[in-house]
Amino acid sequence: MFEIPVSSRARAISDSITLAITARAKAMRAEGKDVVSLGAGEPDFPTPDEVADAGVRAIRDGHTRYTAAAGIPELRAAAARWFDRQFGLDYAPEEIVVTAGAKPALTLCMMALLDDGDRVLLPGPYWASYPDIVRLGGGEPIDLASEPEQGFIHTGAQIAAAAREHGCKGVVVNYPNNPSGAVPTRAQVEDIVAACVEHDLWILSDEIYARLLYDGAEHVSPASIPGGRERTVVVNGGTKSHSMTGWRVGFLAAPREVAAAVGRLVSQAMGNTCSISQQAALAMANLEEDPEFDRRMKAFDERRHHVVREFGSIPGIRVAEPKGAFYALLDVREVCERMGCDDVGFVEQLLVDGLVATVPGSAFAIPGFVRISYAASMLDLDLAIGRIREFVASKMA
Numbered sequence: 001m002f003e004i005p006v007s008s009r010a011r012a013i014s015d016s017i018t019l020a021i022t023a024r025a026k027a028m029r030a031e032g033k034d035v036v037s038l039g040a041g042e043p044d045f046p047t048p049d050e051v052a053d054a055g056v057r058a059i060r061d062g063h064t065r066y067t068a069a070a071g072i073p074e075l076r077a078a079a080a081r082w083f084d085r086q087f088g089l090d091y092a093p094e095e096i097v098v099t100a101g102a103k104p105a106l107t108l109c110m111m112a113l114l115d116d117g118d119r120v121l122l123p124g125p126y127w128a129s130y131p132d133i134v135r136l137g138g139g140e141p142i143d144l145a146s147e148p149e150q151g152f153i154h155t156g157a158q159i160a161a162a163a164r165e166h167g168c169k170g171v172v173v174n175y176p177n178n179p180s181g182a183v184p185t186r187a188q189v190e191d192i193v194a195a196c197v198e199h200d201l202w203i204l205s206d207e208i209y210a211r212l213l214y215d216g217a218e219h220v221s222p223a224s225i226p227g228g229r230e231r232t233v234v235v236n237g238g239t240k241s242h243s244m245t246g247w248r249v250g251f252l253a254a255p256r257e258v259a260a261a262v263g264r265l266v267s268q269a270m271g272n273t274c275s276i277s278q279q280a281a282l283a284m285a286n287l288e289e290d291p292e293f294d295r296r297m298k299a300f301d302e303r304r305h306h307v308v309r310e311f312g313s314i315p316g317i318r319v320a321e322p323k324g325a326f327y328a329l330l331d332v333r334e335v336c337e338r339m340g341c342d343d344v345g346f347v348e349q350l351l352v353d354g355l356v357a358t359v360p361g362s363a364f365a366i367p368g369f370v371r372i373s374y375a376a377s378m379l380d381l382d383l384a385i386g387r388i389r390e391f392v393a394s395k396m397a
């Protein structure tokens with residue numbers, strides 16, 4: 001029988017691990033197992049009314065046709081104003097491309113920047129999809145080991161040394177960070193940008209969690225630092241801040257030539273972002289007063305405190321306080337040692353025996369750790385914490 005051969009490029013790509021774990025938890029639930037999932041990086045709040053209503057209206061008003069590939073002009077202009085208002089970034093509408101979420105923005109950016117074999121530095125811990133996203137662009141991902149003792153943030157010198165050693169063209173940074181929740185200070189971002197300027201590196205800055213900050217932390221985009229703008233591509237959007245994960249809409253902001261190149265790739269590879277979602281994103285970007293956002297952040301912050309306090313009180317587990325996003329990294333090295341397994345084994349046993357879904361740190365280039373998402377209800381969090389406490393106690397006994 002004839003079998004269509006799959007390309008080596010496609011064979012080199014794996015399924016998204018977080019989506020796979022979430023699917024596995026769902027399948028176990030369908031079998032009647034009462035699994036609690038702290039796996040998915042998805043807010044449990046509904047899309048805000050103003051945004052959802054704009055989507056409904058879009059259908060009724062006939063916004064159901066092809067649009068300009070890079071996005072409707074109103075949205076590109078609104079996104080430019082949003083970048084300025086929220087993050088002090090100055091972009092012209094032509095420097096904005098609307099994509100079907102942050103993920104395609106990252107992928108198309110890699111396709112626009114990389115020639116075959118170009119190396120890209122990925123400072124750990126990093127979002128699990130980055131290596132495959134670099135490969136999709138024809139590049140080679142290069143890991144830079146995580147620095148837990150430095151609060152998971154590398155110095156410019158560390159980034160420059162690794163980039164020089166491996167001949168990298170650019171670096172992908174993601175702050176607030178998934179999975180660590182780390183948020184660098186302005187001085188730390190300045191230090192990273194200065195190193196990139198000195199060593200001629202471009203920066204792909206994934207800022208999808210930029211509005212999810214705690215304890216007065218400030219989001220500083222590398223593009224806002226002198227010398228940073230011309231070498232940085234910013235990816236952002238309302239996916240996480242406005243519970244729009246399913247709408248598939250996000251923004252890329254970059255110097256004109258790069259934005260134009262990404263726009264060409266959108267037009268040939270993806271087509272315009274869903275016309276309805278673009279109207280919803282327009283409502284999101286135009287929201288000035290946003291009391292619901294503050295309420296969501298208050299809820300995330302309460303959960304963050306709860307998670308840090310509770311996990312911190314489990315003997316064998318250590319947890320650093322996240323400053324942004326909605327994840328915490330649990331250091332389970334001690335428990336793994338007792339269990340005689342690695343973090344993947346820990347996660348597997350916790351799922352099967354403890355009925356809690358989490359994601360192994362290995363997926364984020366930080367073995368020995370486990371990522372939990374606290375974008376979950378207090379009820380689920382408490383259930384999960386209780387089960388993990390019991391699971392770990394049984395292994396440490």
Ligand SMILES: Cc1ncc(COP(=O)(O)O)c(C=O)c1O
Nearest residue numbers: 041101102103127178208239250
């Ligand atoms: C760091 C990071 N970047 C990008 C994305 C993808 O976002 P989107 O749903 O907008 O494609 C995620 C989603 O989990 C993420 O954690």
